[in-house]
Amino acid sequence: MNIELRHIRYFLTVAEEKNFTRAAQRLCMSQPPLSMQIRDLEECIGADLFLRTSQGVVLTEVGQAFLTAVEPLQHQLDDAIQLARHVSNGEVGQLRLGFTGTSMLNPLIPESIRRYQQQYPQVGLKLEEANSLKLIDYVLEDRLDIAIIRPPRQIHSSLAMQELLNEALIAAVSVRRDLAHGEQPLQVTCLCEHEMILSPRSVSAGLYDAVTDACQQAGFEPKLGQSAPQIVSILSLVAANLGVSMVPESSQQLQIQGVVYRPFAEPVPTVGLAVIYKQHLATQLAINFASILQMVCHQGAKYSSESI
Numbered sequence: 001m002n003i004e005l006r007h008i009r010y011f012l013t014v015a016e017e018k019n020f021t022r023a024a025q026r027l028c029m030s031q032p033p034l035s036m037q038i039r040d041l042e043e044c045i046g047a048d049l050f051l052r053t054s055q056g057v058v059l060t061e062v063g064q065a066f067l068t069a070v071e072p073l074q075h076q077l078d079d080a081i082q083l084a085r086h087v088s089n090g091e092v093g094q095l096r097l098g099f100t101g102t103s104m105l106n107p108l109i110p111e112s113i114r115r116y117q118q119q120y121p122q123v124g125l126k127l128e129e130a131n132s133l134k135l136i137d138y139v140l141e142d143r144l145d146i147a148i149i150r151p152p153r154q155i156h157s158s159l160a161m162q163e164l165l166n167e168a169l170i171a172a173v174s175v176r177r178d179l180a181h182g183e184q185p186l187q188v189t190c191l192c193e194h195e196m197i198l199s200p201r202s203v204s205a206g207l208y209d210a211v212t213d214a215c216q217q218a219g220f221e222p223k224l225g226q227s228a229p230q231i232v233s234i235l236s237l238v239a240a241n242l243g244v245s246m247v248p249e250s251s252q253q254l255q256i257q258g259v260v261y262r263p264f265a266e267p268v269p270t271v272g273l274a275v276i277y278k279q280h281l282a283t284q285l286a287i288n289f290a291s292i293l294q295m296v297c298h299q300g301a302k303y304s305s306e307s308i
């Protein structure tokens with residue numbers, strides 16, 4: 001007979017209770033099968049573990065030696081079970097999180113990360129910045145557990161995508177242009193004669209789609225000018241008066257000398273922010289983070305609407 005974990009558990013319970021009847025009650029079984037299992041264990045070892053008395057049982061010398069040897073196993077098993085539960089609940093491990101550069105400019109995203117770390121202090125974070133299309137590939141390739149993106153028009157069917165918020169687009173113009181001056185919100189059509197500085201769609205599909213859609217809905221095709229890979233380089237080209245751009249409202253935090261930000265009139269064009277992860281293979285770590293993101297962004301949107 002091979003000794004199994006159940007035999008160890010039965011032995012430890014009998015050793016603690018010093019009585020087969022009480023031990024059987026703790027183990028939710030009847031006394032005869034328990035006595036049989038202990039007898040099988042003793043036959044496997046080749047010695048008696050308990051001395052039976054009228055009041056119960058006491059450990060023999062062999063039983064005491066066996067108890068000393070197997071007690072740590074129970075603690076190790078309990079620790080292993082506890083660890084497995086923590087992993088199952090997403091309370092330990094490492095979350096591989098991707099994000100776009102502009103997403104971090106929205107204060108709700110850093111706040112979500114702060115709350116996640118506060119709620120799950122034993123989870124490590126591995127952060128990676130990239131454009132949305134790369135982040136989508138990284139999640140598909142299991143290089144990331146979850147990513148915050150500017151959603152393009154289409155996304156792979158194996159990914160789950162949750163929309164977090166829609167952020168207003170604003171005009172970024174050089175102080176040298178007439179568009180930089182005035183107190184009234186701009187009409188999107190005011191940009192139709194100006195070259196538009198954008199990141200290529202292959203680099204920033206979500207923002208590119210949002211800007212071109214806004215222009216088309218206003219009745220014109222944008223005149224594409226210089227391209228730049230990052231929001232800072234876009235704004236630097238705007239400051240050099242090489243064109244204008246449409247950027248997320250949170251980009252105003254980037255105070256680039258020579259750039260003026262102007263809001264648009266209603267209907268205000270927007271760009272989305274979303275979180276993606278594997279639809280059927282998502283880790284609990286990713287699900288927990290997505291839940292906190294949704295909660296923080298919902299609370300932020302509610303606060304913004306109530307303060308208007």
